Amino acid sequence: MPDAKIDILLDEQIGTINPNLYGHFMEHLGACVDQGCWVGPNSKIPNTNGIRDDVAAALNKISAPVIRWPGGCFADDYHWRDGIGPESERPDRINIHWGNVIDDNHFGTHEFIEFCNRVGAKPYFSGNVGSGSPQEMRDWVEYCNFSGNSTLARERTANGSKEPFGVKYWGVGNENWGCGGNFTPEDYATEYRRFSTYLRDWGSEPNYLIACGPNGNDLDWTRRVLDKILNGFKPFVPPIHGLSAHYYCGTAGTDLVYSTDQWYELLWKAIQMEQLVVEQRELMDEYDPERKIGLVVDEWGTWHPPTPGRNSAFLWQQNTVRDALVAALTLNIFNNHADKLVMANIAQTINVLQSLLLTEADKMVKTPTYHIYDLYQPHKGAEAVQSVVECASISINIGGEYYSLPSLSCSASDTGDTLTLTIVNCSHDSPQMIEIRGLTSNFTSVLGEALHYPYGDIHSHNTFDSADNVHLKTLPETDFSSGSNVYQVSAASVTRLTFTR
Numbered sequence: 001m002p003d004a005k006i007d008i009l010l011d012e013q014i015g016t017i018n019p020n021l022y023g024h025f026m027e028h029l030g031a032c033v034d035q036g037c038w039v040g041p042n043s044k045i046p047n048t049n050g051i052r053d054d055v056a057a058a059l060n061k062i063s064a065p066v067i068r069w070p071g072g073c074f075a076d077d078y079h080w081r082d083g084i085g086p087e088s089e090r091p092d093r094i095n096i097h098w099g100n101v102i103d104d105n106h107f108g109t110h111e112f113i114e115f116c117n118r119v120g121a122k123p124y125f126s127g128n129v130g131s132g133s134p135q136e137m138r139d140w141v142e143y144c145n146f147s148g149n150s151t152l153a154r155e156r157t158a159n160g161s162k163e164p165f166g167v168k169y170w171g172v173g174n175e176n177w178g179c180g181g182n183f184t185p186e187d188y189a190t191e192y193r194r195f196s197t198y199l200r201d202w203g204s205e206p207n208y209l210i211a212c213g214p215n216g217n218d219l220d221w222t223r224r225v226l227d228k229i230l231n232g233f234k235p236f237v238p239p240i241h242g243l244s245a246h247y248y249c250g251t252a253g254t255d256l257v258y259s260t261d262q263w264y265e266l267l268w269k270a271i272q273m274e275q276l277v278v279e280q281r282e283l284m285d286e287y288d289p290e291r292k293i294g295l296v297v298d299e300w301g302t303w304h305p306p307t308p309g310r311n312s313a314f315l316w317q318q319n320t321v322r323d324a325l326v327a328a329l330t331l332n333i334f335n336n337h338a339d340k341l342v343m344a345n346i347a348q349t350i351n352v353l354q355s356l357l358l359t360e361a362d363k364m365v366k367t368p369t370y371h372i373y374d375l376y377q378p379h380k381g382a383e384a385v386q387s388v389v390e391c392a393s394i395s396i397n398i399g400g401e402y403y404s405l406p407s408l409s410c411s412a413s414d415t416g417d418t419l420t421l422t423i424v425n426c427s428h429d430s431p432q433m434i435e436i437r438g439l440t441s442n443f444t445s446v447l448g449e450a451l452h453y454p455y456g457d458i459h460s461h462n463t464f465d466s467a468d469n470v471h472l473k474t475l476p477e478t479d480f481s482s483g484s485n486v487y488q489v490s491a492a493s494v495t496r497l498t499f500t501r
């Protein structure tokens, strides 16, 4: 008897999975930029023009589609002119949000664009609304995107790039309900109107302007911001193409020390993302039934308590199999709601929060979360199809209240040639035998690949001394032609099954 069933509804297409759902976020925070991707051209650490070769290659390998920069909270205290021109003339500024350290601005607009080009990712800039001006942001757009003969375009050429950067994605502020200026929804909408009026389309593609959305699933913020932007200034309606929400999974133990209960608690918190996506989109649909405004989740991930011995302002944390399951559950949710989302950016890429990469001097490790991004690559750009999971639920006690966590999660996508299933088994100790239904006889064999780590150790992680403790492993090919459609997944696992037609 199987423990669970997954029905693949091949005819029920959800939508194309936008590759940008697998996006990233890099802030001037701790060692994300400085020492993370940037070491400067004079460093002994292998680099090209100051950009770490190992980091650029690792992100290139997973085809990172888009990277958001320079914040986060940092963005609303960042003045882009500080980060252009000769290094020696760039000012030292205090990073007021993240430890009051001095930022020498050696990594600025040109360096970030070069980093994106090396990775093969599109840039997504967060503009400064909190302490900046519409003119400052408008000038940044012109500097980056104008191909004609203006003073700012000539300045960009003098700084090394005759070719415009073609930056499409522009965030109009970050968390403007908090660190981005502590605005009320109505006041932010009024600022949004002012800023967006001056952000013109000088690129090869029109700008995609992203307004600040809610903290978590705060429906009140979304309703009031959208109401004001779309109805409050009529007949003028400011251009708006996206609305960004942020959701972090809160504390359940620490990065490395957690009980079995805390394992489940964090996984349960992770799947609350689904409610956010469904309810935020439902509310947006009231204002925008044709879905011309895209829902963006441009910050998400695990946020553990400060790691002892580290500067707590730098948000450094280790990354275990538990973080990998959070990533896999979340990406399954994104795939299953591909019709509702246009972009998502895990926080953050290197050395900060749920990072994909950790660096220390000349060493770099790929975290378990990195391997999930690698494993899930075939979903990008494929057509998401419905999968229905029947499985046991795990009862969880959080602060005296009981909640239910489905023991399995799945998402499926189809390219026409191949069908990809990604399956997460949340049970910390029980493998599950799954009956997979709905596949036509066109599918014969299945290739499996899974996150692999020392047996039974749900705290497994990679360190600079043991960088391959957690990695991806190819599983033996299974024959499905005999009518057998049962597959066993390990406990606490993430498995990708690839069916070829």
Ligand code: AHR
Residues within 6 Å of the ligand: 027, 071, 072, 073, 074, 174, 175, 299, 347, 348, 353
């Ligand atoms: O990612 C860390 C911080 O979390 C970001 O700067 C901010 O936008 C959010 O609160």
